[in-house]
Amino acid sequence: MTKKPTMPATPPAVRANVSVAAPASSEEAPTSSRATRAAERRAAIVDAAMEEFIARGFAATRLDDIAKRAGVAKGTIYLHFKDKESMFEELVRIVIVPVVARLTTLPPPAGSVRDLIEAFAGNFLREVIGTRRGDLVRLIVAEGPRFPSVADFYYREVVSRGIAAMRALIELGIARGEIRDKDLARYPQILVAPAMIAVIWQSLFARHAPLDAQDMLRVHLDLIFGERRTT
Amino acid sequence: MTKKPTMPATPPAVRANVSVAAPASSEEAPTSSRATRAAERRAAIVDAAMEEFIARGFAATRLDDIAKRAGVAKGTIYLHFKDKESMFEELVRIVIVPVVARLTTLPPPAGSVRDLIEAFAGNFLREVIGTRRGDLVRLIVAEGPRFPSVADFYYREVVSRGIAAMRALIELGIARGEIRDKDLARYPQILVAPAMIAVIWQSLFARHAPLDAQDMLRVHLDLIFGERRTT
DNA sequence: AAAATATGACTGACTAGTCAGTCATAGTCA
DNA sequence: TGACTATGACTGACTAGTCAGTCATATTTT
Known part of the structure; x- marks a missing residue:
């Protein structure tokens, strides 16, 4: 160089x-x-x-x-x-674990499913999107293929749990009639996708075109639940 | 080491x-x-x-x-x-440009908006998801922050065009009454998000939990357009 | 033969990881 | 309590190795 x-x-x-x-x-x-x-x-x-x-x-x-x-x-x-590699791996664990702990401590399951999911999204916005932790997610995406152990850990601790939790919420929503589309339960990824895109967008393109992640998530939830009836 | x-x-x-x-x-x-x-x-x-x-x-x-x-x-x-850096930058251009060229050569604008978008999604599935090009997208996400010129290029040539094209389609869909939710036009990212997630998923988690990207995209379009009326 | 290309041994800048030695703190004894 | 010893956290100069980029030489084309 x-x-x-x-x-x-x-x-x-x-x-x-x-x-x-x-x-x-x-x-x-x-x-x-x-x-x-x-x-x-x-x-x-x-x-x-x-x-x-x-x-x-x-x-x-x-x-x-x-x-x-x-x-x-x-x-x-x-x-x-021990060395640079294991420092990286431990680092991911150290930073991720408390976040998962906090996010999975669901608020009291009161209110509609939409309220629950909105609470979730709010936390995610505050705790992840546009923060160092969001950058860490991008880093995991970046280094995952070279650190199978990190990818495994992330899948096991974050992705699979997150997907399972979302699926449970979606099924509840379907059972209660809040969610029309029954197939959604098969792909909770769809529910989460815009949030992930927001994380990546903030990291890469924010300076070209800032993204109002909160508003975007709202629109997305409107799409899934139907327009928000103004309480 | x-x-x-x-x-x-x-x-x-x-x-x-x-x-x-x-x-x-x-x-x-x-x-x-x-x-x-x-x-x-x-x-x-x-x-x-x-x-x-x-x-x-x-x-x-x-x-x-x-x-x-x-x-x-x-x-x-x-x-x-010239050197390793410019090789990387040129590489991205060389590989991305023809894909964009091919994907933006829209099929004749016949049929419903949903048909158009499905054609688009089909191409994307075939040409990107689960291919080397999908990996390249992940690589751009990974290295973007360290290669502003790559991120700029990618934003300019792929992201902004893609978003604009999707917005146009969405607006057409709204005008024709195929799409209910008018706010969607403000966030074409929502339309594209599951496809991007699929790209990343295949790269990182396919071996933990394979994802049927095609089916997922179908479900997502059902969400936006309403259930597919079996022609 | 001259020009254009291609080669790969070589250089020098750079860095992960080591380890002999230092010294602030904790523990022990009179 | 004060003096004396033991501990181990901490340091940073050093080693062994890596790799981007160069260039004198060899090969191929015209």
């Missing part, structure tokens, strides 16, 4: 909006025991690694950069992770 | 199902003038590069491997392309 073609990763000033650790008082807070400090460092490494991997992809990310961003020596990374 | 973790790229035996050149008689066919031979070599390089980039991503792909797969010395690549 004649010169570095890669654009700089998000500069350190713009910190992740999704942090693994508590606010991580950046400097000199020996608030803590050895174990605590170690945990903080690990979290700092995870945050830094996520930023770098999202910005550059797995292969092009340098461990030196992760170390610098985390404010840690390179060797320290190897105290916490 | 202690050992190569990457799985081998598709072995040379399994040739691309999408070739840039004519069948590329692999050995010794001096059928041709210099210019022709040069063009064949260039095409072989493009094919090989596509395979490798799809299998490994940009950063992890070695030019030595592309050369070997194309049956060419590494130096030869530099007779055709």
